[in-house]
Amino acid sequence: MRFSSSTVSAFLASAAFLSSPFSCQAFSPISQVSTTTKMKTSLFSTTEESKATSGMSKKKEDRLNFMKSDQFHRRGFKEVRSQVEQDIENQFQAKIVNELKESNYMIENKDAGVKVYLAKDFGFCWGVERSIALAYEAVQHYPDRTLHITNELIHNPEVNDRLTEMKVNLIQKVGEGQKDFSTINEGDVVILPAFGASYEEMEMLDKKNVEVVDTTCPWVSKVWNTVDMHQRKGLTSVIHGKYGHEETIATTSFCEDYICVKDMKEAEMVADYMLNGGDKEEFLKYFSKAISKGFDPDTMLTKVGLANQTTMYKKETKAIGQLFQKTMMKKYGPAEVDQHYMEFDTICDATQERQDAVSELVENAEKYGLDFILVVGGWDSSNTAHLLEIPHMAGIRSFHINRAGCIGADNTITHRTVDGEIVTEPFLLDLDKDVVMGVTSGASTPDAAVQDSLSQIFLLKQLKKKQQS
Numbered sequence: 001m002r003f004s005s006s007t008v009s010a011f012l013a014s015a016a017f018l019s020s021p022f023s024c025q026a027f028s029p030i031s032q033v034s035t036t037t038k039m040k041t042s043l044f045s046t047t048e049e050s051k052a053t054s055g056m057s058k059k060k061e062d063r064l065n066f067m068k069s070d071q072f073h074r075r076g077f078k079e080v081r082s083q084v085e086q087d088i089e090n091q092f093q094a095k096i097v098n099e100l101k102e103s104n105y106m107i108e109n110k111d112a113g114v115k116v117y118l119a120k121d122f123g124f125c126w127g128v129e130r131s132i133a134l135a136y137e138a139v140q141h142y143p144d145r146t147l148h149i150t151n152e153l154i155h156n157p158e159v160n161d162r163l164t165e166m167k168v169n170l171i172q173k174v175g176e177g178q179k180d181f182s183t184i185n186e187g188d189v190v191i192l193p194a195f196g197a198s199y200e201e202m203e204m205l206d207k208k209n210v211e212v213v214d215t216t217c218p219w220v221s222k223v224w225n226t227v228d229m230h231q232r233k234g235l236t237s238v239i240h241g242k243y244g245h246e247e248t249i250a251t252t253s254f255c256e257d258y259i260c261v262k263d264m265k266e267a268e269m270v271a272d273y274m275l276n277g278g279d280k281e282e283f284l285k286y287f288s289k290a291i292s293k294g295f296d297p298d299t300m301l302t303k304v305g306l307a308n309q310t311t312m313y314k315k316e317t318k319a320i321g322q323l324f325q326k327t328m329m330k331k332y333g334p335a336e337v338d339q340h341y342m343e344f345d346t347i348c349d350a351t352q353e354r355q356d357a358v359s360e361l362v363e364n365a366e367k368y369g370l371d372f373i374l375v376v377g378g379w380d381s382s383n384t385a386h387l388l389e390i391p392h393m394a395g396i397r398s399f400h401i402n403r404a405g406c407i408g409a410d411n412t413i414t415h416r417t418v419d420g421e422i423v424t425e426p427f428l429l430d431l432d433k434d435v436v437m438g439v440t441s442g443a444s445t446p447d448a449a450v451q452d453s454l455s456q457i458f459l460l461k462q463l464k465k466k467q468q469s
């Protein structure tokens with residue numbers, strides 16, 4: 001299986017992994033960090049201290065200082081590593097998925113009458129593997145402490161259930177954007193999930209004097225470095241992402257001026273305002289939840305930098321980038337465009353590879369004779385949701401399920417549509433006929449979830465065959 005102990009060990013042991021290339025050194029060299037202050041008082045700098053530090057924003061300086069504390073852990077705990085690796089192997093191993101990979105990504109279950117084509121890249125990414133390993137190691141390393149996690153570790157029900165079994169307390173949400181941190185006491189251990197934690201949460205944890213185990217994916221930190229660079233250059237960050245997504249909440253917390261656009265339609269609204277102005281009140285009302293405090297579109301859309309949530313649809317991000325570039329070119333002329341628009345691609349490799357692989361399945365759908373494509377992954381998982389969009393846009397019947405139980409013994413399927421609705425509908429159109437299907441899974445989906453889903457389909461078909469014989 002891909003979740004090999006050596007891979008995880010390599011992630012955790014490698015110091016290089018935690019710096020280059022993800023630290024965006026070109027923008028903000030680590031060597032510029034000011035002398036570390038210890039956690040006895042507060043690691044968060046005052047505005048005056050910040051002014052004295054050149055080359056990075058106060059928020060970034062605070063974040064880096066916080067990360068230097070002895071109570072901040074991001075490299076795991078070696079003494080429990082082998083035990084955790086075994087636990088992970090046991091939890092996530094998947095025989096059918098291994099067979100699929102060994103048989104050139106295609107298997108046929110003749111008894112059931114089902115042929116399966118697996119996307120060439122799918123399932124757990126290294127960022128998620130690393131996050132799970134770090135969290136499980138924290139549980140073993142602190143057997144007598146109270147452990148908390150500030151959000152779901154990743155968007156996967158099995159992994160989150162496992163952490164609950166391990167008595168890791170999930171910080172509860174209370175109202176929109178609010179969480180109840182009152183259960184965290186001095187000396188407790190707090191795990192930060194793969195999509196990171198906001199500046200305000202880090203500041204609060206600093207004051208509470210707790211041990212922090214940071215599992216933030218370095219690709220997410222790369223986005224934070226990018227928006228920091230925007231701030232330093234006096235640019236407003238335009239973030240292609242969902243303003244309510246945990247990763248984007250963390251990213252925007254490191255910005256001064258920002259606006260989030262979730263898709264091309266919203267990007268066009270912003271581009272139109274950049275070029276032609278418009279009804280400011282209407283604009284602010286529409287984007288009220290997606291902008292920084294005191295946002296003024298008349299003054300803050302003249303110089304912008306684009307960044308994106310790591311898991312967005314790559315093609316859309318590219319198109320949005322081109323739109324803003326053209327808009328600035330129209331408004332200020334080709335010679336001035338670089339003064340008004342800057343773009344860095346912060347989509348992670350894992351997202352891109354999984355999107356490319358499902359595109360390949362889609363391109364071969366006719367050749368393979370695919371009846372449908374199954375996408376397995378958490379319903380809150382942004383990268384999984386984008387995997388569904390690709391076959392959907394190509395007009396291929398496709399379903400996004402979050403666990404095997406979504407496939408009912410009565411031949412129904414409960415799935416999340418591209419519009420975010422959860423619906424139940426008839427599944428296999430003709431149970432008497434053989435089925436050819438494609439399958440993929442999101443970056444936070446264990447292979448075991450794919451295996452269980454395939455087993456459920458095999459069972460459904462086999463039951464029908466038995467009834468007929």
Ligand code: SF4
Binds near residue numbers: 217
């Ligand atoms: S999908 Fe990308 S950003 Fe998210 S955890 Fe995986 S590697 Fe990191």
